[in-house]
Amino acid sequence: MAEPVKSFSHRLQAALLDALLAAYVAFALFCLTLGFKTVDSVGGLTLRSRPVLLGAMVGAVFVGRLLLNWFVWQTDRPLTEPFAKLFTREPFARRDVFVLGAVALLSMLAAAVPSPAARLIAGGMLAFLTVGAVRRAILHFFPNLPYARIFTIAGIAFAVLFPITAYLLDKAFHLRLPLRYLLDLSIVVLTYAMLGSGLNIVVGLAGLLDLGYVAFYAVGAYSFAILAMDFGWSFWMCLPLAGVLAALWGCTVGLPVLRLRGDYLAIVTLAFAEIVRIVLLNWTNVTNGPNGISGIPRPTFFGLPFGASGETFSTFFGLRYDPLHAIIFLYYVIFLLVIVTNVVTLRLRRLPIGRAWEAMREDEIACRSLGINTTVTKLTAFATGAMFGGFAGAFFATRQGFISPESFTFIESATILAIVVLGGLGSQLGVALAAIVMIGGFEALRHTQGLKAIFGPDFDPALYRMLLFGIAMVAIMVWRPRGIISSRTPSIMLGRGAPATLAKERRT
Amino acid sequence: MAYFLQQLVNGIALGSIYGLIAIGYTMVYGIVGMINFAHGDIFMVGTFIALIAFLLIMSLGLTLVPLALVLVLIMAMVLTAVWGWTVERIAYRPLRESFRLAPLITAIGMSIILQNFIQVAQGARVKPLQPVITGGYQIFDEGGFAVNLSNIQILIVVTTVALMGVFWLIITRTALGRAQRACEQDRLMAALSGVNVDRTISLTFVMGAALAAVAGLLYLLYYGVIDFFIGFVAGIKAFTAAVLGGIGSLPGAMLGGLIIGLIETFWSAYFTIEYKDVAAFSMLAVVLIFFPSGLLGRPEVEKV
Numbered sequence: 001m002a003e004p005v006k007s008f009s010h011r012l013q014a015a016l017l018d019a020l021l022a023a024y025v026a027f028a029l030f031c032l033t034l035g036f037k038t039v040d041s042v043g044g045l046t047l048r049s050r051p052v053l054l055g056a057m058v059g060a061v062f063v064g065r066l067l068l069n070w071f072v073w074q075t076d077r078p079l080t081e082p083f084a085k086l087f088t089r090e091p092f093a094r095r096d097v098f099v100l101g102a103v104a105l106l107s108m109l110a111a112a113v114p115s116p117a118a119r120l121i122a123g124g125m126l127a128f129l130t131v132g133a134v135r136r137a138i139l140h141f142f143p144n145l146p147y148a149r150i151f152t153i154a155g156i157a158f159a160v161l162f163p164i165t166a167y168l169l170d171k172a173f174h175l176r177l178p179l180r181y182l183l184d185l186s187i188v189v190l191t192y193a194m195l196g197s198g199l200n201i202v203v204g205l206a207g208l209l210d211l212g213y214v215a216f217y218a219v220g221a222y223s224f225a226i227l228a229m230d231f232g233w234s235f236w237m238c239l240p241l242a243g244v245l246a247a248l249w250g251c252t253v254g255l256p257v258l259r260l261r262g263d264y265l266a267i268v269t270l271a272f273a274e275i276v277r278i279v280l281l282n283w284t285n286v287t288n289g290p291n292g293i294s295g296i297p298r299p300t301f302f303g304l305p306f307g308a309s310g311e312t313f314s315t316f317f318g319l320r321y322d323p324l325h326a327i328i329f330l331y332y333v334i335f336l337l338v339i340v341t342n343v344v345t346l347r348l349r350r351l352p353i354g355r356a357w358e359a360m361r362e363d364e365i366a367c368r369s370l371g372i373n374t375t376v377t378k379l380t381a382f383a384t385g386a387m388f389g390g391f392a393g394a395f396f397a398t399r400q401g402f403i404s405p406e407s408f409t410f411i412e413s414a415t416i417l418a419i420v421v422l423g424g425l426g427s428q429l430g431v432a433l434a435a436i437v438m439i440g441g442f443e444a445l446r447h448t449q450g451l452k453a454i455f456g457p458d459f460d461p462a463l464y465r466m467l468l469f470g471i472a473m474v475a476i477m478v479w480r481p482r483g484i485i486s487s488r489t490p491s492i493m494l495g496r497g498a499p500a501t502l503a504k505e506r507r508t
Numbered sequence: 509m510a511y512f513l514q515q516l517v518n519g520i521a522l523g524s525i526y527g528l529i530a531i532g533y534t535m536v537y538g539i540v541g542m543i544n545f546a547h548g549d550i551f552m553v554g555t556f557i558a559l560i561a562f563l564l565i566m567s568l569g570l571t572l573v574p575l576a577l578v579l580v581l582i583m584a585m586v587l588t589a590v591w592g593w594t595v596e597r598i599a600y601r602p603l604r605e606s607f608r609l610a611p612l613i614t615a616i617g618m619s620i621i622l623q624n625f626i627q628v629a630q631g632a633r634v635k636p637l638q639p640v641i642t643g644g645y646q647i648f649d650e651g652g653f654a655v656n657l658s659n660i661q662i663l664i665v666v667t668t669v670a671l672m673g674v675f676w677l678i679i680t681r682t683a684l685g686r687a688q689r690a691c692e693q694d695r696l697m698a699a700l701s702g703v704n705v706d707r708t709i710s711l712t713f714v715m716g717a718a719l720a721a722v723a724g725l726l727y728l729l730y731y732g733v734i735d736f737f738i739g740f741v742a743g744i745k746a747f748t749a750a751v752l753g754g755i756g757s758l759p760g761a762m763l764g765g766l767i768i769g770l771i772e773t774f775w776s777a778y779f780t781i782e783y784k785d786v787a788a789f790s791m792l793a794v795v796l797i798f799f800p801s802g803l804l805g806r807p808e809v810e811k812v
Contacts, residue, residue: 025590025593025594028586028587028590029587029590029591029594031587032556032557032560032561032564032583032587033553033556033557033560033625033626033629033630034629036560036563036564037629037630037631038559038560038563038630038631038635040633044636044637044638045559045563045635045636045637046563046567047560047563047564047567203609209609209612256793256797257793257796257797259797259800260796260797260800262608263537263542263543263608263612264751264796264800266543266612267543267744267747267748267751267792268792268793268796270744271744271748271789271790271792271793272789272793274744274785274789275785275786275789275790278782278783278785278786279786281782282782282783410740411620414616414620417613417616418613418616418617421609421610421613425609463627463628464624464628466620466623466624467620467621467624467625467628469620470617470618470619470620470621470624471617471621472617473613473614473616473617473620474598474599474614474617474618474621477603477610477613477614477617478598478599478602478603478614481603481606481607481610
């Protein structure tokens with residue numbers, strides 16, 4: 001940012017000039033790509049011009065940039081400062097309180113307006129302010145509580161109790177909760193949390209950038225499907241096997257490529273993932289090609305299937321048949337897998353191998369000079385991450401009952417990586433939070449009616465989902481490069497001024 | 509023999525396009541040390557800009573094809589360059605001093621943004637364009653199998669060679685090229701000796717994007733079908749080409765592009781077309797494992 005300009009006319013001039021430049025750039029960006037739309041017609045492609053859309057876009061850039069310049073960038077007292085202060089421990093000035101109070105009051109007024117758009121914005125604003133205020137108040141009155149631990153325990157307790165409690169309450173009081181939808185969404189979020197935890201070992205702990213994590217997910221899913229269908233083995237037998245096969249694949253890929261560093265490793269893993277996908281697509285007699293494998297058996301409750309007829313879970317326990325039982329069971333299976341992954345990771349971090357991973361992430365050359373075999377260290381990280389990816393794949397296969405190469409594209413790898421990085425590399429709590437925010441948030445977006453009210457009835461949120469996903473990825477990264485939970489400090493580090501204990505353990 | 513020659517011609521044309529995209533990767537990697545993951549999608553945006561510019565000029569009544577193509581080329585280069593500049597400004601510059609993974613993540617984010625922006629703005633269906641440049645020469649005839657060298661293939665090779673020459677001169681003979689080479693060697697020292705590092709990096713992105721736009725126009729004319737997803741695979745292959753030739757080296761990028769184009773074409777011609785991408789990607793792995801510094805690159809020295 002430029003030095004803040006003091007005088008009023010100078011400020012206005014600078015802000016206008018910058019906004020004009022931005023508008024020019026926006027015009028250059030959008031004049032052809034947005035200003036015209038290619039339309040199929042009889043004699044080939046023709047163009048339809050969209051001057052209003054182009055004008056609106058350029059105008060929005062101009063106005064937005066002008067406002068940002070005036071109120072945030074080219075001023076000594078940015079309007080965003082009170083909001084930022086809400087998330088720090090800095091003392092409030094009188095102006096901060098005034099601004100925050102005014103915003104809260106305006107939001108409350110806006111919430112009374114009978115328009116979904118106004119309500120959405122006002123609700124979001126109020127929620128943001130409340131979270132900030134509550135967080136700040138707690139930090140103010142109890143500054144030394146182990147927040148990460150409390151948060152983790154509360155989160156786990158909620159995750160354990162939520163399905164059963166909600167199910168029983170729903171049954172007892174006929175609440176008609178959209179339980180099926182909520183549970184399905186939670187299962188997807190947990191699957192991504194599982195994948196994120198697995199990738200976190202490779203990227204977050206060992207510092208190896210893997211852009212092809214989806215390959216292990218795919219290997220797990222296909223191994224599970226083939227083992228379960230062609231050999232007829234049960235879920236609990238196939239699950240570890242799928243993990244082992246994925247880990248083997250991790251070793252096979254890892255052994256040659258792990259000599260590479262940084263970005264090269266990233267691109268080679270990406271290439272391998274694409275190779276896996278192309279092979280799955282074309283090796284028709286094993287994978288059934290683009291049609292995928294369907295009819296994958298569902299998991300059973302220790303041999304008791306979930307179904308309406310025969311000896312099933314519900315008849316054994318004398319319950320009335322309810323399709324939700326199977327979903328709640330699946331929820332607990334994936335929840336258990338996530339917990340196992342995280343506990344194993346937590347324990348591994350305290351073993352020599354975990355210490356070696358983190359040391360390697362911090363400095364590979366120093367690590368090698370201390371006698372750590374970096375090849376073995378990298379390979380174990382790769383294989384462990386791959387194994388958890390394989391578990392997640394097996395679960396995915398059994399939950400969907402159908403898999404095809406479509407589910408294992410690069411965008412999956414990118415999503416998982418985004419979850420790991422946005423959560424804060426190496427932070428296990430961060431991964432869980434990021435999975436909830438990214439997957440849950442975007443799923444919620446699909447159903448929000450408020451967006452339709454803002455952008456008109458033709459607005460289809462599903463179409464814009466990936467666009468918003470990309471924008472969020474860039475914005476969060478630029479805003480908080482260290483992720484939502486910024487803990488990249490090693491599990492073990494030298495304590496400051498503590499001669500008695502040279503090394504101080506950090507509980508993470 | 510004739511079949512072989514024909515595939516050679518096709519492979520060189522395809523390889524020239526990869527080479528042009530690869531230059532963008534290699535220059536950026538050389539200077540900033542990051543994989544500009546969105547570059548393949550910049551190329552895709554370039555194809556769309558070229559398509560729309562071409563349709564626009566045609567609908568304005570300009571029927572002289574060579575003049576129209578020159579105009580389209582200029583428009584596509586300028587407008588795509590603005591995209592390249594904007595991507596660098598928004599997604600990479602704020603993270604230049606951040607940890608290494610950060611710009612790669614925003615690059616992936618930018619790639620998703622560009623793909624979905626084009627999908628939203630122009631629709632997901634493939635965009636066909638009737639052949640603009642037709643005709644060609646029969647250069648060799650062997651018992652009924654003729655080897656054809658089409659005009660568009662000649663255009664591709666000539667354009668590529670000409671642009672390579674121009675950019676080679678820019679890099680070796682101008683002040684900008686000197687600044688770029690200085691930044692490549694040591695960014696801090698370059699800044700201390702008066703090189704405007706931010707501007708140099710921006711211009712590198714602009715040059716890369718402009719070349720990607722040329723590649724986009726040639727791709728559009730050669731294949732006649734584009735969609736919003738072509739950038740991904742083209743990007744990976746071009747990156748492979750850049751690595752194969754030795755990252756940071758301009759002739760290396762061109763050489764790598766040619767090799768990748770030839771491998772892909774011959775693999776499709778003599779083995780299976782389904783696995784042509786596997787051939788290109790395996791090549792990447794093999795090259796990186798056995799010649800990590802590429803064919804014409806300098807070996808990277810690890811300093812403590």
